[in-house]
Amino acid sequence: MYKLRSENVNVHYGDFHAIKDVSLDVEKNSVTAFIGPSGCGKSTFLRLYNRMNDYIEGFKKTGKIYFDDVEIYDSKIHIEGLRKKIGMVFQKPNPFPKSIYENVVYGLRIQGMKNKKMLDEVVENSLKRVALWDEVKDDLKKSAFALSGGQQQRLCIARTLAVEPSVLLMDEPTSALDPISTAKLEELIYELKQNFTIIIVTHNMQQAARISDKTAFFYLGELVELNDTKEIFTNPKKERTQNYITGRFG
């Protein structure tokens, strides 16, 4: 069953043709990795799913993208509602300049939830899910900036989980982290897969090979190949994929 589908998607920024006729389906509760050299369009494509490109000057899109069979660029779509269901984690940890507690409950506060007990519960559950609870449970009132980079990134994931999305978009979530934090985050992604559909953009091919079920290789705005991760890394069908994963370019 497909959670996200896209048909013949093209994206232009002014004159620049950023995404060229990409059709790509994502299975429910799986991890899909987007790989490819810088500027190949993988981040752009990821940000289509929660409509984060809408703010960019000159952005134009054609083609269709479906989330649970709803066209997400339909004019009747409620963008804020969509983003509650499709959460996003960014390249650099970007906690709010508030306390750890306030970071986690922000998504619920903007929905108008005031019940202190429920908020407390959500904070505990969300932080436990990202294995941060034991490290911060006594410092919930402390600034999120007091945490290490890896902790901050896990906090950002907890914050996203608190609004209970079904899809998680991750845009190079470990590129600013040290190897130990990266390993922890990969472990977390593996666990989250049970309940979430995850798409992860990564520059690190070993990472894609370790954690993803499917891998999509983008090059110059085109989707070159999408297949089971094992197939992509052991037996790529296209020569360009072969060249990229063996490090001949990129």
Next chain:
Amino acid sequence: MNNSKINQLKDNAFKYFGIGCTLFGILVLGYFLVNIAIEGIARINWQFITSLPSRIPGKAGILPALIGTLWILGLTAVIAIPIGVGAGIYLEEYAKKNRLNNILEINITNLAGVPSIIYGLLGLEIFSRIMSMGGSLLAGASTLSLLILPIIIVATRESLKAVPKSLREASFALGATKWQTTWMQILPASSGGIVTGVILALSRAIGETAPLIVIGALAYVPFVPSSPTDEFTVMPIQIFNWISRPQKGFIINSAAAILVLLLVTFLMNGIAVYLRNRWQKKVKW
């Protein structure tokens, strides 16, 4: 001499040049302050603060001017802050980058440089005559609001611009609307800069004389204004009035009044610094 030596020399030269520039400003200001203080400090007493103006220098006081200045300050803040900050938020966060808004932007920046007397003439026509406010506090505050709006708008926009894009994205990605993002994230994060801009603008407003004279603020006010529709005078006008008289006693009075005006300005800046520090503590960077 090798290259690194030359660079070091340049570095030092610039350091001393910078120290010189800083000292120049401080020395000139210091000379002025000392001069005024020597002349006026003995004149400041409770009688001076609480008396109405008089033709006898020893009996004259600044009460109407001081209260007038505080009224003007308060009313101008009430009018100019919401409009200025609101316009700044609109232009930075909501307005599309098209030709019309570009022209608007350039104009606002230019407005900050228009001589204040021109604002006085504008205020005279719009507020005093067309809206028939006459020479009231409200007309004065409205005119000064026009004068400082560009400063507040520009300061607001610059502070909003300084907020990292990642903060906006984080908020949007959690399903926040533009309003929620602006209100709960962007404004708190930029409040320090906005408050500083607002205080600078208000400090400018309380020093202005020309536009208020144009709209008909009085030089001689033998009463204390008690509502926004009352006629008024302000400290700079009172100072100007006294300084233009031949008697030595009035010159001393004006020196004392300058000291009081400076004190009001310093107090305001102090409050601003306090508020800024308090708010920035809430924003836990």
